[in-house]
Amino acid sequence: MNIEQLPIINLLLFLLMALVIPLLKRRPFKLTLILGFIVLGFVFVSSGYLLWYVNNIDIIHYTFGGHEARFGIEFIIDPFSALFTTIIAGLATIIYIYSSGDATEGIEKTEYGRYYVLLFILLMSMFGILYTNDLFNTYVFIEILSITTCAIISIKKKKDTYTAAFRYVMMNELGSLSYLFGVALIYMATGFTNITLIGETMQNAYALYPVNIIIALSFMIIGLGIKAAIFPFHIWLPDAHSAAPSTSSAILSAIVIKVYILVFVKVLFRVFNIDILNEMNISTILLVLAGVGMIMGSVFAIAQKDVKRMLGYSSVAQMGYILLGVGLLSFDGLRAAFFHILSHGLMKTALFLSVGEIIYYKKTRKVNDFDGMGFIMPVAMGVFSIAALGMIGIPLTSGFISKLNLGLAVLDHNQVIFLVILIISSLLNVIYYLPIIILAFLKNEKYRYRMKSIEDTPRTMIAPLILLGVLIIILGLFPNQVMILIEAAVNSIMS
């Protein structure tokens, strides 16, 4: 087999798996779960191998049907796409193992199969978005992604999920159409949809048709901003993420919105090059959006009584951090942003999954009902505490490393005001995460020292949680290994 075909096989495996699940309807459901696990495991290993290959040997270009890049669709596997597909595959495998432990709360038994169909198509489209080197192809994958995420939100047969999904679909469609308009304007000025070719001709096109390029850039920022839940466009996120089943909230919050910000990075650095961005002073706009988002997301999160809504608003604030790194338009900034994408992915998955376990067994989502929870469900609350401390930015966790890097990158650019915002935002995080930990472990004496009160949960649910907790700490202690890969990704995106 040719190594060039490996990424395509990854995509095809996901699609085939989605096709096979309905066929296995009459067989025991375990068969589907095992088969899905094999697929995910294979994809994780193969994307890991691709990551090693592109970092050590060569970047892979693949054109479909042998058409040259300007006519056909081109896939590029470089350190950037290989790194993030590996991260996505890894996180998805962890979430998958957890969801097989019967924790797909609120979904009817007959819908399980459909849930996994949607999950695999979702993964396929995310891989496609990262691999593809074509703006229009990206649009098609984005639409597949948004329709499957909406469906995965509305799969619970509950009233409020329908309205949440409807709002999500409307906002998302506004975003995609704005993005498509941007693509149209770029195509008008350059005549290509291939990102590399556009990047080469962009300087000329900007000199000839500046209006086109400026409008295209603003459409794309708004379109992808809506989808990535960047602050003023975030209104759909808390509803959608709290209405979905816990496992899909984890996927949506930890992976899907990150994919959109990665597209955003690709558009900024590969389609429009840095000179044009600096000339238009995009950096200031992005930094202001990021700063407002970091503060406001946390402020809204404090006011929430529902744990999952709180986590949703916290995601808005965290997207602010990532945007802050991207908005600096520099090597250090991007490095910090990419690291934060990884560490926030781990932490948010851990938070949503541990909260999911608590909701599954205790049927409560109110913050106030968490007293003594640490004695009833020690593993879930323990992992929750590790991840929450990571969110705050306590040393020894990966959250500390990403905040440290962000702070250093901000200082390099003499933007001291954003360092202040970063610290204020961290303090706001303390206000809404710490009370939960205190409630769970230090209050309500009556549960203490009663081992009988510990709920026994299936091992498939406990194992992923422990793995996530350990990963957060390992990443906080030894960030250098991952940092090498991230720096390679940043170099490939900036060259």
Next chain:
Amino acid sequence: MLILEKIIDNINYIGAVALFVIGLRIVVTHSNLIKRIMGINIMGTGVFLFFVAIGNVTGGIPPIINNNQINPVYINPIPSVLILTGIVVVVSITVYSLSLVIRIYENYNTIDQTELSKLMSEEDNEH
């Protein structure tokens, strides 16, 4: 007169942008959910018209090889092909959101956003 000429020259682009803006206004301001879906469709049509308009070449003929023509000028077929995909996408989004509206109507007996929010906030207060 110069402005008028410019408008006439670019009428296809102006029409496309006008459709986009009309659609956007419907999505943002109307409270009827079905009208919102229509708004999305109008927005989509605006973008598609824009795309197709880019591909047009004045005096061009459809890009089908015909030996009777001497030095033919063809229009650019790629935008039209891209838009075929775009239309399929918008149709599927429309179908999905209409099915959501059916479910919302079954549950709340209304498809008006303002009434919906009122019903939802009442339910929140009960809990």
